[in-house]
Amino acid sequence: MLELAQVHKTYCGPRGAQIPVLSETALTLKPKEFVAVRGPSGCGKSTLLLTCGGLLTPERGKVLFRDLDVYAQSAQQRARWRARHIGFVFQQFHLIPYLSVRHNILAATLPQPRRETQTRLDELLTEFGLQDRADHLPAALSVGERQRVGMARALFNEPDLILADEPTGNLDPENSDIVLRTLTSFTEAGGTVLMVTHDPSMERFADRRLTMEAGALVAV
Amino acid sequence: MKGMNLTLLVLREIIHRRLNFLLGLLSVACATACLMTAVFLLNLHDRRTEDLIATKQADLERQTKAMEAEFREITTRMGFNILILPKDQNLGDFYAENYADKTMPEVYAKQLADEPNIVTVRHLLPMLQAKMTWPEQKRKILLIGVKGEMPWAHRDNKKPILRPVEPGTVAVGYELHQSLDLKAGDTLTLMGTAFEVADLHPDQGTIGDITLWIDLGQAQQLLEKPGQISLIQALECACAWADLPRVRKEIQGFLPDTQVIELRSKALARAEARQEATRMTEVLLDSEKKAQLALKKEREKLSAILVPLVLVACVLLIVILAYLNVRERRMEIGILRALGLHTAQIFQVFLGKALLLGLLGAGIGILGAMVLAAVCLRGTVESYSLPDTLPPALIVTVALVTPLVTALSSWLPALMAAQQDPALVLREE
Numbered sequence: 001m002l003e004l005a006q007v008h009k010t011y012c013g014p015r016g017a018q019i020p021v022l023s024e025t026a027l028t029l030k031p032k033e034f035v036a037v038r039g040p041s042g043c044g045k046s047t048l049l050l051t052c053g054g055l056l057t058p059e060r061g062k063v064l065f066r067d068l069d070v071y072a073q074s075a076q077q078r079a080r081w082r083a084r085h086i087g088f089v090f091q092q093f094h095l096i097p098y099l100s101v102r103h104n105i106l107a108a109t110l111p112q113p114r115r116e117t118q119t120r121l122d123e124l125l126t127e128f129g130l131q132d133r134a135d136h137l138p139a140a141l142s143v144g145e146r147q148r149v150g151m152a153r154a155l156f157n158e159p160d161l162i163l164a165d166e167p168t169g170n171l172d173p174e175n176s177d178i179v180l181r182t183l184t185s186f187t188e189a190g191g192t193v194l195m196v197t198h199d200p201s202m203e204r205f206a207d208r209r210l211t212m213e214a215g216a217l218v219a220v
Numbered sequence: 221m222k223g224m225n226l227t228l229l230v231l232r233e234i235i236h237r238r239l240n241f242l243l244g245l246l247s248v249a250c251a252t253a254c255l256m257t258a259v260f261l262l263n264l265h266d267r268r269t270e271d272l273i274a275t276k277q278a279d280l281e282r283q284t285k286a287m288e289a290e291f292r293e294i295t296t297r298m299g300f301n302i303l304i305l306p307k308d309q310n311l312g313d314f315y316a317e318n319y320a321d322k323t324m325p326e327v328y329a330k331q332l333a334d335e336p337n338i339v340t341v342r343h344l345l346p347m348l349q350a351k352m353t354w355p356e357q358k359r360k361i362l363l364i365g366v367k368g369e370m371p372w373a374h375r376d377n378k379k380p381i382l383r384p385v386e387p388g389t390v391a392v393g394y395e396l397h398q399s400l401d402l403k404a405g406d407t408l409t410l411m412g413t414a415f416e417v418a419d420l421h422p423d424q425g426t427i428g429d430i431t432l433w434i435d436l437g438q439a440q441q442l443l444e445k446p447g448q449i450s451l452i453q454a455l456e457c458a459c460a461w462a463d464l465p466r467v468r469k470e471i472q473g474f475l476p477d478t479q480v481i482e483l484r485s486k487a488l489a490r491a492e493a494r495q496e497a498t499r500m501t502e503v504l505l506d507s508e509k510k511a512q513l514a515l516k517k518e519r520e521k522l523s524a525i526l527v528p529l530v531l532v533a534c535v536l537l538i539v540i541l542a543y544l545n546v547r548e549r550r551m552e553i554g555i556l557r558a559l560g561l562h563t564a565q566i567f568q569v570f571l572g573k574a575l576l577l578g579l580l581g582a583g584i585g586i587l588g589a590m591v592l593a594a595v596c597l598r599g600t601v602e603s604y605s606l607p608d609t610l611p612p613a614l615i616v617t618v619a620l621v622t623p624l625v626t627a628l629s630s631w632l633p634a635l636m637a638a639q640q641d642p643a644l645v646l647r648e649e
Contacts, residue, residue, distance in 0.1 A: 079562035079563075094554070097236065098232045110225070110556065110559060110560075
């Protein structure tokens with residue numbers, strides 16, 4: 001489904017020093033696969049996810065999605081591709097503070113409107129136990145509820161790939177379980193998950209475990 | 221249920237960050253109201269000026285008519301001046317030269333003065349004139365011999381309007397005393413006779429400037445015309461029934477060898493009086509218009525400083541607020557980009573807010589200015605309508621231009637938002 005071919009990305013450090021973050025990184029994600037990438041903070045896990053999601057252009061290498069060279073597309077085409085095929089889940093949830101739970105989930109339709117939004121919204125509100133919270137603002141929610149809203153938003157457009165950046169980093173074990181089970185269900189339904197984490201205990205749901213070492217991915 | 225759209229997103233954000241929006245709204249409304257009020261005040265001033273000028277014009281026209289009537293009455297009472305010339309004097313030559321070359325006996329003047337039945341003439345001035353070359357100075361002059369007014373034998377004499385010239389003295393016209401550098405007390409020689417300069421006449425711009433006035437007797441002697449005069453000026457001929465044919469008839473009854481002409485037309489005097497009255501009216505009106513124009517210019521100058529200042533302050537505030545809004549929403553922009561919004565859509569979100577700000581601000585500003593104008597108009601004596609002072613075309617223009625100005629002011633911050641790299645903020649997590 002998604003393939004990273006010799007992707008190289010560096011950041012500018014102090015006094016112009018080039019710091020390699022992704023170093024000829026290669027990764028292939030298959031449908032229905034749950035891949036967990038572990039590594040210490042600052043090792044380039046988020047960079048890997050943003051590169052996979054078409055948000056960070058690598059200096060070298062290719063990101064192929066079903067043989068489509070993602071970075072060969074224009075920014076606008078890439079945005080449309082992201083809206084259609086990718087779902088992001090963040091550790092800090094990144095909900096829009098002035099939108100209710102309902103509208104935060106529906107924000108997934110902002111790039112391109114879709115039919116039957118109400119049915120899909122009801123489905124997700126029920127699935128994540130948010131029916132009673134539909135009109136609440138994020139500030140009124142617990143952290144677990146916020147992450148569930150984030151998950152619902154990522155799943156709303158029924159993407160092919162979910163890129164999850166420490167999705168359980170701020171959650172208690174119970175909510176962590178809910179998130180991980182949801183991601184597992186997603187893969188069982190045909191989707192693919194690439195999750196980065198620094199917590200080894202979270203890898204138990206993954207089909208494949210990788211670690212990031214000096215910008216390269218190594219199988220555990 | 222429909223999904224989310226950008227308009228809903230903009231509206232929700234405005235409600236959420238209402239203070240930011242209200243500040244912007246207040247700024248736009250103030251700038252719009254300020255502009256509209258400045259235009260209103262200038263228009264009101266124009267209307268008032270027009271009305272004031274019209275009223276003053278009407279007043280002055282009334283006053284002019286009254287003045288004309290007064291002048292007519294005065295000139296009628298003033299009577300008129302006549303000239304008694306020798307009968308053989310060619311009037312064509314006299315009118316062309318303004319000079320009588322024929323003579324008649326000086327005794328005619330005395331006969332008139334002694335005649336008890338002459339009632340119309342107040343002053344009698346006999347004169348002898350000669351256009352000649354001043355032998356000593358080799359220049360053309362008009363020599364006039366005068367003896368003052370003839371005293372009336374049978375009635376009270378009026379205060380004289382022409383002083384006699386004492387024998388041995390001379391009064392000198394302006395051009396002559398200037399060019400010869402003559403001063404009072406100097407002595408000049410005319411045809412071999414010495415005269416003391418007794419009077420220096422001011423500039424008249426007429427033939428009087430090259431005239432020498434001497435005593436009539438001496439003039440008759442120098443010109444070898446003893447007992448002769450060229451003309452008699454009969455001045456201020458006035459009585460209730462007097463007009464030129466009657467006066468002429470009366471005088472010619474006593475002096476059959478003379479002819480009588482009017483020295484200066486009564487009609488001309490009246491016309492001049494009317495012209496003077498009209499000129500005064502025009503001067504007054506012109507002065508009023510100038511004063512009003514100066515006042516308008518002052519107000520325009522003040523508006524020209526105040527309005528742009530308010531507009532610039534408003535634009536700056538909008539730019540700052542928009543920039544702060546973009547900074548505050550960096551993460552939100554990152555999320556929206558992660559959700560699949562492209563740069564143009566992010567740009568629309570910020571520009572849409574600016575347009576809404578402009579529309580609402582213009583609406584409030586226009587409404588405020590209209591209320592203010594209505595209150596002002598209610599307090600005025602004149603009955604001006606609101607469209608007179610705040611034209612609908614101006615309202616439409618302001619309503620259309622204001623959102624454009626706010627959109628332009630927010631353009632750069634919106635562009636910054638659209639071009640923001642989402643990876644930068646999302647990695648900050």
